[in-house]
Amino acid sequence: xxxxxxxxxxxxxxxxxxxxVERFAANGANIWACxxxxxxxxEEDMRGLSAQYGVWIRTVYFDLADKAQISEGAKRILDExxxxxxxxxxxxxxxxxxxxxxKIEKIEELFGVDFFGPxxxxxxxxxxxxxxxxxxxxxxxxxxxxxxxxxxxxxxxAKSAMLIATETLAxxxxxxxxxxxxxxxxxxxxxxxxxxxxxxxxxxxxxxFGTPSEIANVILFLASDMSSYVTGETIQATGGxxxxxxxx
Numbered sequence: 617x618x619x620x621x622x623x624x625x626x627x628x629x630x631x632x633x634x635x636x637v638e639r640f641a642a643n644g645a646n647i648w649a650c651x652x653x654x655x656x657x658x659e660e661d662m663r664g665l666s667a668q669y670g671v672w673i674r675t676v677y678f679d680l681a682d683k684a685q686i687s688e689g690a691k692r693i694l695d696e697x698x699x700x701x702x703x704x705x706x707x708x709x710x711x712x713x714x715x716x717x718x719k720i721e722k723i724e725e726l727f728g729v730d731f732f733g734p735x736x737x738x739x740x741x742x743x744x745x746x747x748x749x750x751x752x753x754x755x756x757x758x759x760x761x762x763x764x765x766x767x768x769x770x771x772x773x774a775k776s777a778m779l780i781a782t783e784t785l786a787x788x789x790x791x792x793x794x795x796x797x798x799x800x801x802x803x804x805x806x807x808x809x810x811x812x813x814x815x816x817x818x819x820x821x822x823x824x825f826g827t828p829s830e831i832a833n834v835i836l837f838l839a840s841d842m843s844s845y846v847t848g849e850t851i852q853a854t855g856g857x858x859x860x861x862x863x864x
Contacts, residue, residue, distance in 0.1 A: 617840040619644030622698055624741060626650040626680070626734070627707030629658050631806035632756065632835075635828035636704055637662070639836050641669040645702070648693050650676045652707070680707055680733030681725065690740035700744045702839045705734040705778075706756040712767045723770040730774035735781065742789065751794040754838045755782050756831075759802045759854045775800075779850055786848030795847040797838045801831045802854030821856030 623640050627633035628649035637649050649662050654677050666673040678689030693700065708730045711722065738753060745751030760768050761775035779798055786796040804826040834853050837843050852858060 617643040621645045621701040623702035624648045625704040632828045632831045633706040635832035639832040641665050641671050646671045647673045680729045686736050703753045711770045715769045726770045731777050746792045749793040753796040755798040757798045757800045783848045798850040800852045802857050
């Protein structure tokens with residue numbers, strides 16, 4: 617599905633990002649696998665996937681809270697003079713704190729990683745896509761961007777901002793042949809969800825958490841030509857959380 621394509625995936629070390637790297641590699645994509653910090657276990661993991669699927673996977677390290685690091689990471693990717701066909705803005709941090717107890721500085725920090733950092737990376741890499749006149753950008757949002765919950769103001773607001781950014785970028789970049797879409801996962805079996813208290817977990821029709829690989833399948837669809845007529849959209853992958861089944 618992605619043979620010969622080159623993809624940038626942030627938050628590639630664990631969870632949805634790690635699953636997306638493997639799913640993309642299995643479908644023929646070369647990958648810049650981005651993470652915040654270097655470690656040998658991650659390097660070895662990426663080398664293993666590269667050998668297994670016969671694609672190249674290059675690790676790139678930068679902190680989405682640091683504009684200079686983002687710029688340097690983007691420069692490293694662009695300096696390879698290769699097409700950038702796909703960008704998956706997956707990396708994010710979470711925050712659960714009632715608004716009246718929250719420090720505004722902490723909210724600003726979360727927005728830096730979950731919204732402003734991905735925007736800066738997108739701005740830099742989209743220039744290559746515009747010159748190519750092709751590309752697919754996938755922003756990983758959250759069902760919390762659509763359905764509010766106590767203590768989730770910062771996270772929900774940042775992810776909601778990402779949804780309107782997705783629609784706006786789809787409008788602005790369509791003439792350059794670039795599609796922009798979002799995925800809003802429900803609760804997925806990742807560390808972010810495992811850290812939630814029971815009262816912060818929600819029900820869905822399927823009665824279970826999703827898996828990172830299930831979300832990676834949705835990302836793969838949006839990255840591929842199978843979704844060539846899809847742009848400016850948000851796909852909710854929540855196990856049916858948004859369906860009213862209270863009276864069932």
